[in-house]
Amino acid sequence: MLNVISNEQELVVTMNDGQSAGVVDIVDRVVDSYRRDPTCMVQILREIQEACDWITPEAIDRLQVVLGVPRTKIEGVAGFYSFLYTEPSGKYRVLFSDNITDRMLGNKALMDRLCSSLWVERGKVSEDGLVSVGKTSCTGLCDQGPALLVNNYAISGLTAARIDEIAELIRNKVPLGEWPAEYFRIEDNIRHADILLGSDLKPGDALLAARARAPSDGLMASNMRSWREGLPTGLSGPISMLDEIKRANLRGRGGAGFTTALKWEACRNAPLKAGLQRIVVCNADEGEPGTFKDRVLLSKYADLVFEGMTVAAYAVGATRGFVYLRGEYRYLLDHLNAVLAHRRRESLLGSNILGIPGADFDIEIHVGAGAYVCGEESALIESLEGKRGTPRNRPPFPVTNGYLDQPTIVNNVETFAAAALIALNGGDWYAGIGTRHSAGTKILSVSGDCERPGLYEYPFGVSIRQVLEDCGATDTQAVQVSGPSGICVAEDEFDRIIGFEDIPTAGAFTIFDRTRDMFQVARNYVHFFQHESCGFCTPCRVGTSLLKNLMDKLNNGCGSPYDFSEIEKLNQLLQSMSHCGLGHTACNPVLDTIAKFRPAYEKRMMQQNFAPAFDLDRALASARQMTGRDDPAAHFIVEDFWECP
Numbered sequence: 001m002l003n004v005i006s007n008e009q010e011l012v013v014t015m016n017d018g019q020s021a022g023v024v025d026i027v028d029r030v031v032d033s034y035r036r037d038p039t040c041m042v043q044i045l046r047e048i049q050e051a052c053d054w055i056t057p058e059a060i061d062r063l064q065v066v067l068g069v070p071r072t073k074i075e076g077v078a079g080f081y082s083f084l085y086t087e088p089s090g091k092y093r094v095l096f097s098d099n100i101t102d103r104m105l106g107n108k109a110l111m112d113r114l115c116s117s118l119w120v121e122r123g124k125v126s127e128d129g130l131v132s133v134g135k136t137s138c139t140g141l142c143d144q145g146p147a148l149l150v151n152n153y154a155i156s157g158l159t160a161a162r163i164d165e166i167a168e169l170i171r172n173k174v175p176l177g178e179w180p181a182e183y184f185r186i187e188d189n190i191r192h193a194d195i196l197l198g199s200d201l202k203p204g205d206a207l208l209a210a211r212a213r214a215p216s217d218g219l220m221a222s223n224m225r226s227w228r229e230g231l232p233t234g235l236s237g238p239i240s241m242l243d244e245i246k247r248a249n250l251r252g253r254g255g256a257g258f259t260t261a262l263k264w265e266a267c268r269n270a271p272l273k274a275g276l277q278r279i280v281v282c283n284a285d286e287g288e289p290g291t292f293k294d295r296v297l298l299s300k301y302a303d304l305v306f307e308g309m310t311v312a313a314y315a316v317g318a319t320r321g322f323v324y325l326r327g328e329y330r331y332l333l334d335h336l337n338a339v340l341a342h343r344r345r346e347s348l349l350g351s352n353i354l355g356i357p358g359a360d361f362d363i364e365i366h367v368g369a370g371a372y373v374c375g376e377e378s379a380l381i382e383s384l385e386g387k388r389g390t391p392r393n394r395p396p397f398p399v400t401n402g403y404l405d406q407p408t409i410v411n412n413v414e415t416f417a418a419a420a421l422i423a424l425n426g427g428d429w430y431a432g433i434g435t436r437h438s439a440g441t442k443i444l445s446v447s448g449d450c451e452r453p454g455l456y457e458y459p460f461g462v463s464i465r466q467v468l469e470d471c472g473a474t475d476t477q478a479v480q481v482s483g484p485s486g487i488c489v490a491e492d493e494f495d496r497i498i499g500f501e502d503i504p505t506a507g508a509f510t511i512f513d514r515t516r517d518m519f520q521v522a523r524n525y526v527h528f529f530q531h532e533s534c535g536f537c538t539p540c541r542v543g544t545s546l547l548k549n550l551m552d553k554l555n556n557g558c559g560s561p562y563d564f565s566e567i568e569k570l571n572q573l574l575q576s577m578s579h580c581g582l583g584h585t586a587c588n589p590v591l592d593t594i595a596k597f598r599p600a601y602e603k604r605m606m607q608q609n610f611a612p613a614f615d616l617d618r619a620l621a622s623a624r625q626m627t628g629r630d631d632p633a634a635h636f637i638v639e640d641f642w643e644c645p
Contacts, residue, residue, distance in 0.1 A: 027062040041386030054085040080388040081369035083327045090132030095149045097139040099289045100524045107146040117167035138289040142447035152330040189454030194441045197457045206423040213240040241315040247427030249439040253414035255506035266399040268316040270407035278318040279408040285326040287372040288483035290508030293443040294413040302339040308416030311423045313361040321363040327370045372532035377410040390536045391580035434460035438499035448511035465494040483508040484525035485585035488592035519600040523551045525589040540583030543574045559604045
C-alpha cells in the first residue's frame with residue numbers, strides 16, 4: 001500500500017500568477033536544473049507547468065531563447081502530450097479515468113456530480129479558473145476504481161460521498177497537501193504471489209551473484225578497463241551473465257515476447273562510436289487499459305527493478321539508465337528517487353559499484369506526459385530525447401541506434417525484475433518454471449466483474465478458467481486479455497492457457513459477466529485507439545476516426561450489414577498501412593466481438609441495406625423549435641430504406 005501524499009511533502013496547489021512569480025525566473029531555474037539540455041524538453045515543460053499551472057506564451061518565448069530551439073518545435077512537443085497545457089487550465093486539474101472498468105463502476109455519474117457541484121462543464125475550465133474537469137484514458141487503477149487524478153495525484157475508490165467532499169475542498173481552495181491522507185492511499189492488492197511478488201531479495205544480492213559468476217582472476221582484469229569490455233576469452237562476468245539470461249529463456253514481458261538475451265547481446269556487440277555509451281531503458285509506460293502491474297512493482301519492489309536494470313547494464317556494458325514513468329504515475333516519482341538515492345549511498349549505483357573500478361552506472365527517472373503510443377520502444381526513445389513520441393522507422397533498431405543514436409536496450413518493468421532473480425538463482429532455475437516455450441511467471445492485472453480484483457502471479461501455462469476461479473468471477477461471458485490490442489476470450493475458450501504458445505499478454509485481464517454489452521466494451525476500446533493515435537500516419541489517423549464513427553453509428557441504431565464489410569476494409573487498411581502497432585491492432589476488439597458476440601451488433605442493425613449515419617430530419621429539430629413548426633411539411637421525408645430511427 002502506498003500513501004501518495006505525506007504530510008512531509010510540500011505538495012500544494014500552485015496558486016501563483018505566472019507573471020507575478022516571474023515566468024522568466026521559473027523557466028531559467030528549470031532549464032538550468034536540466035543543464036540547458038534540449039533533449040530534456042518534455043521534463044522541462046512538465047516542471048514549468050507544475051510551477052505556472054500551464055505553459056504560457058512567455059514561457060515558450062523564454063525557452064526558445066535559452067535552449068536555442070525554434071518556437072514551433074516547442075509548441076509541437078507541448079501539443080503532442082495530453083498532460084501538457086498551452087492554454088489556461090484549472091488550479092485544480094481533475095481527470096476522471098475513462099477506462100471500461102471505470103465506466104462499469106459508474107464514473108460518468110460521478111463526473112457529472114462533481115461538475116454540477118462545482119458549476120463547471122465537462123472538458124472546460126470554470127469561469128473563475130479554479131478547476132477544470134476532464135477525462136483521461138486510464139489511470140492504472142482498474143483494480144480499485146472509479147479513479148481520478150487531481151494535479152497528477154491519484155484518488156481511487158470514488159463514491160458519491162467522496163466526490164462531494166472533493167468538491168467542498170476545491171471550493172474552499174484547500175491545498176492538496178492538506179487533503180485527508182486516506183484519499184491518496186493506493187492499495188497493492190496482491191492476491192496471488194510467486195517468485196516476483198513473493199521476492200525478498202536484498203538490495204545488492206543479485207549484483208553480487210552476477211559478479212561471482214566470473215573467475216576471480218578475470219574479474220579485475222575485465223573491470224580495470226570497465227565492466228563492459230569483458231575478457232577476450234568470453235569467460236568474464238558480463239558474458240557469463242548473458243549466458244544465464246539465455247539459459248533462462250527470458251522473453252520480454254511487455255507483450256511482444258522478444259527474446260531478452262538476443263536483445264542484450266545485440267546491444268553489447270553493437271559498434272560504439274567515440275564519446276558515446278550504451279543505454280538501459282526501463283519501459284514503465286504501461287498505458288494499456290486494464291494493466292497496472294508496473295504500478296505495484298515500482299511502488300513495492302523498486303529495488304528489484306533497479307537491480308535488474310543494473311544487472312542488464314553489467315551484461316551489456318551500459319553506463320546510463322532511464323526509467324520512463326507514465327505520466328499517470330507521477331505520484332511515484334518521489335518514492336522512486338528516494339530508492340535511487342539509497343542505492344547510491346550503498347554503492348549499488350553511481351561510480352565504482354560494489355567497489356569495482358570502472359563499474360559505473362546510474363539511473364534517472366523521466367516522467368511521461370500522457371501519450372499511450374510512447375509505450376512503443378522507439379516512440380519512448382523519441383520522448384526521452386525531448387521530441388514528440390512518434391514511432392521511428394526500423395531498421396535501424398534501438399539496440400544499435402537508440403537513445404541519441406547510441407546502442408540501447410528497452411525492456412519492461414517486469415522483465416528487469418525477472419532478470420534480477422535470474423542473476424541471483426541462475427538461468428536453469430528460471431527455465432524450470434512455466435512451460436517449455438514460456439519460462440518463468442506472468443503477473444496478471446485482474447479487474448472487472450470479479451470479487452477479488454488485483455495482481456495474480458502464476459507460472460506460465462495457467463488456464464483462463466483457473467484465474468477466473470481464483471479471483472471469484474462468476475457468470476463470466478468474456479475476458480479481454482492484454483487490453484484492447486489483445487484478444488477477447490469467450491466462454492468456450494476458458495481452458496486456453498496464458499503463454500507465448502497460446503495467449504501472450506502484457507498483463508491485462510479484464511473480466512465481463514453476462515450483464516455487460518460487449519458491443520459497448522468494443523466501442524470504448526475503439527474510442528481509446530482513436531484518441532491515442534499519434535496522428536503521424538494517415539491510415540491510422542483517419543482509419544481510427546472512421547472506425548469510431550462506424551461504432552457510434554451502430555450505437556445510434558443506424559447500423560446495417562454494410563457496416564461489417566466497411567469494418568473489415570478498415571482492418572485491412574490499418575494492418576497493411578499503419579506505421580506502428582497501434583494502427584495494426586485498432587480493429588482487434590471489434591473483429592473479436594463481432595465473431596464471438598454477434599447478437600450484440602445485430603440488435604443494432606435496424607436496416608438490411610445501407611443506412612446513413614447522418615439524420616437530416618433530426619438535425620433540423622432545433623430549427624423547427626425556433627420557428628414553432630412541427631407539421632408534416634416541416635419534416636424532411638425520406639424513403640423507408642433510408643430512414644434511421
